């Protein structure tokens with residue numbers, strides 16, 4: 001039994017030191033999509049391929065989720081342990097903007113144009129005790 | 144081709160009405176509209192109606208009379224009222240019918256709407272990880288817009304201030320208490336930069352309109368309002384819409400832009416001809432963005448328009464004179480028709496304490512909502 005599994009298959013490459021989002025690219029018109037799609041929402045073609053969308057990008061817009069959402073939100077948190085989280089769209093090298101949770105959760109630490117990188121985080125444990133994982137972005141370490 | 148006139152206006156007050164079902168609130172509005180036109184349900188040849196959570200609109204015949212008329216239920220998200228009006232417009236313009244009723248009502252549970260990923264073609268992870276909230280989308284859209292077009296936080300507060308001030312002089316509004324700039328600015332934050340007083344809430348209410356051929360209108364009212372255009376449009380690839388796990392590299396114009404341009408073209412007029420407008424304001428950012436998307440000002444001009452009071456009741460282009468969704472709440476099935484109801488009163492000169500003083504001849508209504516749909520009506524006397 002694995003200790004950790006993706007919450008949903010096919011969203012990101014993992015385990016990996018440098019995880020990457022996975023999406024699709026249209027073989028007809030070249031448009032990208034996340035999550036991957038069998039058909040293209042730009043041109044309607046049914047010819048698409050799975051591609052890596054990269055590990056990093058820049059923050060295009062953001063907000064902070066300040067209260068614990070009700071269903072369908074499903075984590076191990078309680079109203080007492082809930083911590084606000086950032087939400088944003090991160091612009092990837094291919095130009096696609098992907099919606100994501102953000103590690104940073106205060107207006108002081110978020111700004112449009114910030115360099116961001118992908119990390120994989122636990123969401124909750126299932127009945128077998130396996131940790132279910134999802135993706136989020138966080139401010140990139142200055143290199 | 145014959146023109147279309149609105150000759151009867153009816154509303155059930157918006158807000159909370161625990162003693163009435165949604166359907167009953169729809170019936171109250173329908174009876175009021177029929178009485179306003181001096182006619183009755185038996186004279187209606189057709190009806191178009193819609194509700195999200197209030198039940199099947201055509202069940203209204205059990206309350207209004209089983210007359211055998213064509214009653215079609217319309218459900219089109221936030222554009223339900225606009226779509227019903229468009230159907231009535233087409234039915235009369237085509238010559239199929241002379242006269243009919245449009246009605247919308249709703250009764251939502253308290254608190255934010257609770258959408259499920261599957262209903263939107265999304266997988267469960269999207270909701271489970273906390274991305275399925277419309278409040279986040281609205282916040283992120285205005286956040287980017289403020290960055291791109293130099294809109295300040297002060298302008299957000301001013302839109303809410305105007306909404307509650309107008310609501311305070313609207314007898315059928317839900318929120319009838321004016322709020323100060325400071326009260327609004329210091330309300331609890333919901334989703335940065337939008338706080339509690341900057342969002343509208345789900346609510347209850349009903350609204351109805353009686354429409355007929357314009358050449359018959361004088362039989363029913365001395366003050367008919369002409370429906371010059373009734374347009375509904377959906378989104379294009381690349382428009383920034385709610386519940387989108389990803390967005391295209393190039394941002395396309397929203398469906399509001401295409402609906403607005405088509406409506407002006409049908410009516411043969413332009414934004415400069417409009418005297419009073421209702422623009423969808425599910426939150427303050429929406430009203431700001433919709434001022435530009437509907438062609439009334441350039442992106443960024445909202446900053447000085449709000450400061451100079453251009454959109455106040457006594458301004459050059461009064462916007463949301465009844466307090467809009469912010470003060471009325473949003474019973475989805477009825478909300479778009481409320482906008483038309485308000486504009487008709489303004490054009491008749493019967494809007495009471497909130498009557499705009501510029502002797503308006505042309506009015507405009509606009510809705511926008513999930514999943515990327517927009518409806519625009521142009522009205523004239």
Ligand SMILES: [Zn+2]
Pocket residue numbers: 026027028029030031040041042043044045
């Ligand atoms: Zn394509």
